[in-house]
Amino acid sequence: MTSDALLFGLSGVLSSSAPILFGVLGETISERAGVSNLAMNGMILLSAMGGFAASLATGSLALGFLAGAAIGATVALVVAIASISFKQSQVAVGYVLAMLCRDLAYFLGNPIMGMPGPRLNLSPIPVLSSIPVIGTLLFRHDIITYSSFLLIFLSWFYMERTKPGIMLKGLGENPRAAYVRGANVNRLRYLYTVAGGAIAGLAGPIYSLSVKAGWKGTISGLDGIGWIVLSITIFGGWRPFRAAIGAYFFSLLQWMGLVLQPLMPNVPSQVLQVAPFPLMILTLLLVNIGNAEWVERSLSHLPESVRRDIAKVLTALNATPPAALGMPFDKDE
Amino acid sequence: MPFRETAMRDDKKTRIIFGLGSVLAALALTTAIVAATGNNPLQAYGNIIQGAIGSPNVAANVLVSWVPLALATAGLLFTFTGGLWNIGIEGQITLGAIFCTWAMRSLQDTALSPGIIIAFAIAAGMLGGIFWALLAGALKTFGGVNEIFGGLGLNFVATALNLWLIFGPWKRPGVASMSGTLPFEPELWMPTVSAQSRLALIPLALAVLALVIAFILLRGSHFGLRLKAVGKNPKAAYLLGIPTWQHMLLSFALCGAFAGLAGAVQVSAVYHRLIPSISSGYGYTGLMVAMLVNFSPVFAGPVALFFAALSVGSIQLPIVLKLDSSLAGVIQGFLVLFVLIGNGLRLKLLGRKRGSI
Numbered sequence: 001m002t003s004d005a006l007l008f009g010l011s012g013v014l015s016s017s018a019p020i021l022f023g024v025l026g027e028t029i030s031e032r033a034g035v036s037n038l039a040m041n042g043m044i045l046l047s048a049m050g051g052f053a054a055s056l057a058t059g060s061l062a063l064g065f066l067a068g069a070a071i072g073a074t075v076a077l078v079v080a081i082a083s084i085s086f087k088q089s090q091v092a093v094g095y096v097l098a099m100l101c102r103d104l105a106y107f108l109g110n111p112i113m114g115m116p117g118p119r120l121n122l123s124p125i126p127v128l129s130s131i132p133v134i135g136t137l138l139f140r141h142d143i144i145t146y147s148s149f150l151l152i153f154l155s156w157f158y159m160e161r162t163k164p165g166i167m168l169k170g171l172g173e174n175p176r177a178a179y180v181r182g183a184n185v186n187r188l189r190y191l192y193t194v195a196g197g198a199i200a201g202l203a204g205p206i207y208s209l210s211v212k213a214g215w216k217g218t219i220s221g222l223d224g225i226g227w228i229v230l231s232i233t234i235f236g237g238w239r240p241f242r243a244a245i246g247a248y249f250f251s252l253l254q255w256m257g258l259v260l261q262p263l264m265p266n267v268p269s270q271v272l273q274v275a276p277f278p279l280m281i282l283t284l285l286l287v288n289i290g291n292a293e294w295v296e297r298s299l300s301h302l303p304e305s306v307r308r309d310i311a312k313v314l315t316a317l318n319a320t321p322p323a324a325l326g327m328p329f330d331k332d333e
Numbered sequence: 334m335p336f337r338e339t340a341m342r343d344d345k346k347t348r349i350i351f352g353l354g355s356v357l358a359a360l361a362l363t364t365a366i367v368a369a370t371g372n373n374p375l376q377a378y379g380n381i382i383q384g385a386i387g388s389p390n391v392a393a394n395v396l397v398s399w400v401p402l403a404l405a406t407a408g409l410l411f412t413f414t415g416g417l418w419n420i421g422i423e424g425q426i427t428l429g430a431i432f433c434t435w436a437m438r439s440l441q442d443t444a445l446s447p448g449i450i451i452a453f454a455i456a457a458g459m460l461g462g463i464f465w466a467l468l469a470g471a472l473k474t475f476g477g478v479n480e481i482f483g484g485l486g487l488n489f490v491a492t493a494l495n496l497w498l499i500f501g502p503w504k505r506p507g508v509a510s511m512s513g514t515l516p517f518e519p520e521l522w523m524p525t526v527s528a529q530s531r532l533a534l535i536p537l538a539l540a541v542l543a544l545v546i547a548f549i550l551l552r553g554s555h556f557g558l559r560l561k562a563v564g565k566n567p568k569a570a571y572l573l574g575i576p577t578w579q580h581m582l583l584s585f586a587l588c589g590a591f592a593g594l595a596g597a598v599q600v601s602a603v604y605h606r607l608i609p610s611i612s613s614g615y616g617y618t619g620l621m622v623a624m625l626v627n628f629s630p631v632f633a634g635p636v637a638l639f640f641a642a643l644s645v646g647s648i649q650l651p652i653v654l655k656l657d658s659s660l661a662g663v664i665q666g667f668l669v670l671f672v673l674i675g676n677g678l679r680l681k682l683l684g685r686k687r688g689s690i
Binding site for chain 1: 366370418420472475476477478479481482483485486487489490492493496497500501509609617620621624655656657659660661662663665666667669670673674676677678680681
């Protein structure tokens with residue numbers, strides 16, 4: 001492979017990570033508040049279809065993205081109502097919505113399937129884009145890819161450096177303490193679930209208006225992405241920068257699958273296309289195994305020096321979810 | 334929760350009213366959506382009903398698709414009772430189909446009689462499902478990986494494995510294709526009720542048997558009771574001396590056995606070969622059925638039949654009305670969603686009058 005092709009490939013990895021980043025960071029915000037939105041897979045499909053349909057009908061890309069965010073927010077609102085107000089299991093509601101929204105996307109998207117539609121143009125940044133290597137890699141993208149870089153930083157800044165951000169983490173970590181400090185826990189959970197849903201809902205139109213432009217129904221290749229988004233959220237340990245590493249790592253794997261295909265004629269292309277999915281999800285084993293009791297027990301038999309090194313690696317990889325994730329909060333209990 | 338005097342009581346009548354209300358709400362919303370797309374909802378429903386019970390042939394097809402759905406649901410009752418979300422069931426069905434195909438391929442040229450070959454193949458399929466379910470279970474109990482994500486990962490692996498076999502080692506002589514492996518000889522097909530029909534009685538009997546086994550084990554056995562304790566509160570169950578992870582793995586294995594059986598039935602009785610989408614989403618739909626019946630082995634069978642009728646009935650929608658057949662999934666999804674929300678609303682109205690979100 002020439003170095004030019006490599007550079008364009010890596011630049012493509014950055015832009016195809018944009019929808020995953022929006023999904024993962026939206027979900028991270030929601031889960032930090034204590035609500036896991038398992039509807040992600042259906043939600044991305046529905047907002048991809050809805051965003052494309054909206055911008056097809058109005059000719060406006062902005063309205064397409066807005067529609068995607070609105071769909072994400074609406075689905076998240078249903079999760080919030082069912083789990084916060086009605087205390088139903090978040091897993092159950094999320095799973096049903098994941099299935100329902102997927103079928104809704106296919107049903108409602110049937111008439112616009114395969115239609116040519118608007119697509120977001122690249123906006124290379126003047127001057128910066130002509131820097132060798134870095135210019136191609138970082139500064140020749142569309143506006144949404146730039147926004148995804150910004151979103152990583154902004155969500156980190158909000159959670160780690162602002163007062164409401166610290167409170168947000170409290171909602172998922174120790175809602176009782178947050179309540180004592182004056183937070184209206186359930187109202188804030190509503191707010192962050194819906195906001196996280198709106199951010200994650202943008203992932204849909206980012207696909208259908210940019211990364212994989214158009215709506216092609218069941219062969220859009222988007223089914224499954226939402227589950228990847230949810231597992232990257234865990235892999236990311238609910239921290240924006242680590243989540244970003246997970247998103248880029250996944251896109252890199254997918255791109256490598258495409259590049260390696262001609263080199264491995266014996267492996268059917270379908271296999272390489274799905275290969276990153278199990279890899280990504282099985283990395284969860286690495287980030288979770290430190291929590292298992294038997295690991296601790298077997299580690300205690302090892303000599304001190306080895307044990308300390310292994311423990312260090314496991315701790316670095318380890319990700320602990322917000323303590324109150326999935327649990328309803330009732331101030332009277 | 335302390336008992337509170339309220340205007341509404343949690344009796345059978347209230348439950349039925351809320352159940353009916355949820356179903357009506359789901360139907361109303363689906364109707365509105367179909368109408369909003371510029372189509373006639375009554376025509377669409379009529380087409381679905383026609384497609385499900387309009388002729389003996391389509392009605393038989395509903396039963397054909399009820400078998401794997403009922404098997405999957407029966408299996409899921411065990412994992413749900415153990416408090417586990419076995420989303421990996423889809424891959425367990427696929428592995429059942431793969432193991433079944435493997436056994437048929439290995440035995441088809443031997444001197445064994447077709448009946449024995451099919452029996453071995455079905456057993457192999459069940460083992461395949463158990464194997465895949467125990468992987469998800471081990472990831473959960475020993476690796477700390479949530480069974481939802483471990484299961485999904487294994488689903489993708491199962492799909493990849495299936496495609497690799499169809500396009501690689503097991504490809505048709507000449508050219509591999511999405512239509513699957515070479516069909517088996519007709520004497521290795523499970524006997525159907527008539528030459529034209531796809532309905533075979535043995536799988537039907539096996540599915541009924543699976544539901545009965547689930548009912549007996551979960552409602553009338555010590556094992557069922559302990560599994561329930563593990564599902565409700567694993568820590569408390571452990572302290573009471575119930576071997577927790579063993580029960581979890583056992584429920585995974587039982588679910589995997591039924592899922593593997595479903596996959597084996599699809600290969601030996603329905604398609605007579607391995608195809609890329611062999612699991613056809615039956616596992617995912619089974620999760621919906623199990624949730625809708627609130628994990629009751631009594632209602633699992635009838636509701637699975639209704640879901641199968643919806644799915645089979647909507648197959649004609651794209652041809653006749655130019656509507657996507659995913660309408661069946663939309664109805665199913667709204668039903669489960671509204672029943673969940675209805676349940677929550679009922680408990681909220683019953684439990685507390687002090688208003689707070």
